[in-house]
Amino acid sequence: MVSKTEEAQVNRLENQVDNGGGGAWEYLCLVRKLKLRRSDKVLKHGLSILNDPSKRSSLGHEEWTLYEQVAIAAMDCQCLDVAKGCINVLQKKFPGSKRVGRLEAMLLEAKGSWAEAGKAYSSLLEDNALDQVIHKRRAAMEKAQGNLSGAIECLNKYLEIFMADHDAWRELAEIYVSLQMYKQAAFCYEELILSQPTNPLCHLAYADVLYTVGGLENLQAAKKYYASVIDLTGGKNTRALFGICLCTCAIGQLTKGRNKEEKESLELQSLAATALEKDYKQIAPSKLSLLRSTLKSLKLA
Structure with missing residues (x-):
């Protein structure tokens, strides 16, 4: 979770860059570090650096990190030609890279080529069954197609391996709630409360589920x-x-x-x-x- 201080810092830098005050690279690094989703800004300011040879060369090995960041932002913004261009550059630099292969699969997903993307993700998982990003992409892809039972299956398999991933438990709980599977959602929130006992949002979501299920015992627990x-x-x-x-x-x-x-x-x-x-x-x-x-x-x- 991003703190208020970090959010203020990002907003200040974003304002500065948007108004021509410089600091685009610092802004992009901070957005990446905090794992924020500001794709339109990343695309705009990232391309301004990549399209300037002098700025790009000054990044050293970080140039390739920026190509990856811009590719993902471009997919978010449905600028698929830009994303493809960035991925092509990375393919030439790192032939056979699994990390670049993941980007290629994400591009197929962005195009709506679900079957091809699914095959690409499965192939990548055969090489590395512990790739968290790919596991999550598969769950997201199922959800995007409206296949919530498939998303549940993917998330449950993922959580068997990565039980400490709070975001995955939260996502699974929200899907269960949307399907009115409240007992299963309650279990997810119990796991979150065990791992984040001081997070009020976990307690609140769990209380909401208990209240919705109803019955004296659940209502008393919800009140607590x-x-x-x-x-x-x-x-x-x-x-x-x-x-x-x-x-x-x-x-x-x-x-x-x-x-x-x-x-x-x-x-x-x-x-x-x-x-x-x-x-x-x-x-x-x-x-x-x-x-x-x-x-x-x-x-x-």
């Missing part, structure tokens, strides 16, 4: 995870506060007559509702009446 989000964010997550309200309301309907649980729910409801009103007074005072109306419908105001 919404509460952990509030704790991790210092009470600054509006969605988690709403989640607390919704969970306590639903739990209250399922536990009528249980005095202890009702009392705890009422106390938590009151705290969450008060925090929401305070937030809305600061960030969206014009919508305060709408919030109060919503809370009233949940019998929280």
Whole structure:
């Protein structure tokens, strides 16, 4: 995840380069280092360096890294002739390179030649079964074709090898949610919480899934995870506060007559509702009446 300081640095450099202030190479290096997807800018400023022989020669061996970066950006922008030109240069410099072969397969994918791209990726995996990028490209290709079951299969195979890849677990969870396979999505979020216990987004997504599944046990667990989000964010997550309200309301309907649980729910409801009103007074005072109306419908105001 990119920090605010890093994002500010990228934006400052981007502004500078866009306005003719120089620093294009520094900008491209930073975008690559932070793994940002600013393809249109990379394509524009990368080509400005590659098309200038003096600037290009001053890069030394980094010239080939730039050709690769521009090729990928060009594919993103559907400038496939530019991408092909960059790949041709790399092929001449590094004949038989698997890394260049990966770019060729990506170009086939960008053209929509799915079958050919699939064969190329499979061939590359035969040579190196631990190539993470190719495994991910195969999953992305299945998803792009609308074959979500194929994407799930690819991601599950990938995660058998690379269990610590947080982005892959998150992607798999989101696909499961889109297919309403909530139990499978919950498992993915559990894995993420185990590896990133202080990341509030993991707790929030897991709580959403548990609330969606419903049932007293899941609602009680969802309430706890919404509460952990509030704790991790210092009470600054509006969605988690709403989640607390919704969970306590639903739990209250399922536990009528249980005095202890009702009392705890009422106390938590009151705290969450008060925090929401305070937030809305600061960030969206014009919508305060709408919030109060919503809370009233949940019998929280």
